[in-house]
Amino acid sequence: MRRADRLFLIIHALRGRRSALPAHQLSATLGVSVRTVYRDIVDLQLSGVPIEGEAGIGYVLRKGADIPPLMFDGDELEALVTGTRFVRAFGGPRLAAAARAALLKIEAVLPPALQARAQRTRIYAPARGDRIEASGVIDRLHAAIEARQVLAIRYCDGDGRNSEREIEPLCLAFWGGSWTLGAWCRLRAGFRNFRPDRMDAFAGTGERFDDTADRGLQAYLRAVGSDGWV
Numbered sequence: 001m002r003r004a005d006r007l008f009l010i011i012h013a014l015r016g017r018r019s020a021l022p023a024h025q026l027s028a029t030l031g032v033s034v035r036t037v038y039r040d041i042v043d044l045q046l047s048g049v050p051i052e053g054e055a056g057i058g059y060v061l062r063k064g065a066d067i068p069p070l071m072f073d074g075d076e077l078e079a080l081v082t083g084t085r086f087v088r089a090f091g092g093p094r095l096a097a098a099a100r101a102a103l104l105k106i107e108a109v110l111p112p113a114l115q116a117r118a119q120r121t122r123i124y125a126p127a128r129g130d131r132i133e134a135s136g137v138i139d140r141l142h143a144a145i146e147a148r149q150v151l152a153i154r155y156c157d158g159d160g161r162n163s164e165r166e167i168e169p170l171c172l173a174f175w176g177g178s179w180t181l182g183a184w185c186r187l188r189a190g191f192r193n194f195r196p197d198r199m200d201a202f203a204g205t206g207e208r209f210d211d212t213a214d215r216g217l218q219a220y221l222r223a224v225g226s227d228g229w230v
């Protein structure tokens with residue numbers, strides 16, 4: 001379990017308690033040592049979380065300092081649940097794992113009525129192993145975008161023409177049936193959209209690019225008329 005998740009769950013375990021929660025109970029729940037729980041409690045206290053207590057006795061949140069539950073209405077919650085399901089199906093393995101973790105955290109602090117509403121949501125997005133998202137390509141392209149890494153690609157366009165190019169990847173867009181990669185194409189000296197499923201191969205060149213005013217993300221979004229994307 002990631003440390004950030006442990007800290008979140010410790011705070012959640014202390015919410016609304018009237019009696020002190022012993023460290024050994026937290027240790028058993030989180031699957032870590034008691035010493036690790038002590039360190040996490042100290043770190044939370046130092047960061048300003050109002051936890052009172054001491055080793056050997058237990059811990060509580062200071063009276064009047066309880067953290068309120070997330071305030072979602074039913075429609076907002078349904079949108080979040082549906083969104084995480086779509087991310088799990090179409091966002092690639094890295095974001096799928098993050099979506100699962102985010103939904104667990106949201107559900108952990110919901111009142112019972114909203115927890116039941118979340119479970120009744122009937123919009124699904126089943127994941128399929130034969131889609132490009134399962135191959136890891138979307139994750140790799142996303143990582144290149146985040147790192148501002150120039151990519152060398154071999155590309156086959158819709159007419160079957162092959163080319164080799166260097167591109168500066170700027171964003172990914174999902175259109176329901178397919179993905180496009182928005183990029184600055186050095187071969188064409190302009191913005192272009194590439195379908196990842198038409199890339200025969202791609203690799204980082206080791207060069208990083210700058211997100212400049214004339215060929216960065218905002219310039220690309222203006223060029224393609226992307227009002228309403230974000």
